[in-house]
Amino acid sequence: MPLVTNLLLRHSVVMCLLLHSLVLMAFCFHQDATSCSKSCYCTGDEFTGTTVRCSHQGLTEIPRDFPNDTRRIYLDFNLFTRVPANAFVGLPRLTELDLSHNEINQLEPGAFRGLSPSLHSLSLSSNKLVKLNPEAFEGLWASANLTNNPWHCDCNLQKALPHVDLEPASLAGIVCHTTDPEDSRVQGRAFLLAPDIDLCAVTKRTTDVAMLVVMFCWFTMVISYLVYYVRANQEDARRHLEYLKSLPSRQGKSEESSTISTVV
Numbered sequence: 001m002p003l004v005t006n007l008l009l010r011h012s013v014v015m016c017l018l019l020h021s022l023v024l025m026a027f028c029f030h031q032d033a034t035s036c037s038k039s040c041y042c043t044g045d046e047f048t049g050t051t052v053r054c055s056h057q058g059l060t061e062i063p064r065d066f067p068n069d070t071r072r073i074y075l076d077f078n079l080f081t082r083v084p085a086n087a088f089v090g091l092p093r094l095t096e097l098d099l100s101h102n103e104i105n106q107l108e109p110g111a112f113r114g115l116s117p118s119l120h121s122l123s124l125s126s127n128k129l130v131k132l133n134p135e136a137f138e139g140l141w142a143s144a145n146l147t148n149n150p151w152h153c154d155c156n157l158q159k160a161l162p163h164v165d166l167e168p169a170s171l172a173g174i175v176c177h178t179t180d181p182e183d184s185r186v187q188g189r190a191f192l193l194a195p196d197i198d199l200c201a202v203t204k205r206t207t208d209v210a211m212l213v214v215m216f217c218w219f220t221m222v223i224s225y226l227v228y229y230v231r232a233n234q235e236d237a238r239r240h241l242e243y244l245k246s247l248p249s250r251q252g253k254s255e256e257s258s259t260i261s262t263v264v
C-alpha cells in the first residue's frame, strides 16, 4: 500500500510540474501574441523587419499596437471609415501601408504624421474618399494609390492640389466621379492632369461680376456725394458772394472811423 501512495504522490508531483510548465508556456506565447497587434499576425525577423497582416478582420478602428520595428502593414478589406490624426506614430521604419478596400471617407489632418521619410507606398484605393484634404498628407512624400474612390471634382479640389505633398504621379488616381460645375470633359477623367480644364473659371466669373457691381455702387456713391458737395458749395459761394458785395460799404465805414481815430 505505501508503495502505491508513494507512486501516486510522485505522479501528482510530475503532473503538477507539467501543468505548471504548460501554464508558463501559454503565458509566454500569450506575451508573444501581444507583441504583435491583436487580431493581426506578424511575420519577419530582424533583417526583413516585421510585416503585420490584419486583412479581412472586420475591424472598425485602426489598431494602435503595432510593433515599433514594423516595415509593412496590411489593413485592407476591413470596415474603417476614417483615419484619425497620428494613427501611425512611432513606426519609424514603416515603408508600406495598405488601407485599400475599406469604407474610409475621412482622413483627419495629420493622419499619416510621423511616417515621413520612410513610407514610400500608401494605398487608399477602393474607399469612399470624396474630398481631398491636403493636411492629411502633410509632409508625406510617398506614392499613394488613390484610385477607385468617388472623388468630387470642383474648384476646391483644384485649389487644394498645389498643397498636396504626395508624389505627383499619385494624382493620376483622382478620377472624377461627380463634378461641379457639370462638365462632361471632367467626368471619369483624372482632371488634375488635364491642363485645359479649369473648374475655378465659373467661380472666377461670378466673383468678377460681384466686383463690378460693388465698384459700380461705389462709383455711384462717390458721384452723388460730389454732386451734393458742389450744390452745397454753390449755395455757400452764393452767400459768400452776397457777403462780399455788402462788404465795400462796411469797409468804407471802418476806414472813416480809422481816419477819425487818427485825427483824434
Ligand SMILES: *[C@@H]1O[C@H](CO)[C@@H](O)[C@H](O)[C@H]1NC(C)=O
Pocket: 068, 069, 092, 093
Ligand atoms: C523599439 O522600442 C524599443 C524599446 O521600447 C527600443 O529599444 C527600440 O530601439 C525601438 N525600435 C525602433 C525601431 O524604434
Ligand SMILES: *[C@@H]1O[C@H](CO)[C@@H](O)[C@H](O)[C@H]1NC(C)=O
Pocket: 100, 123, 125, 126, 145, 146, 147
Ligand atoms: C491601385 O490599387 C489597385 C488595387 O486596389 C490596383 O489594381 C492598381 O493597379 C493600383 N494602382 C497603382 C497605380 O498602383
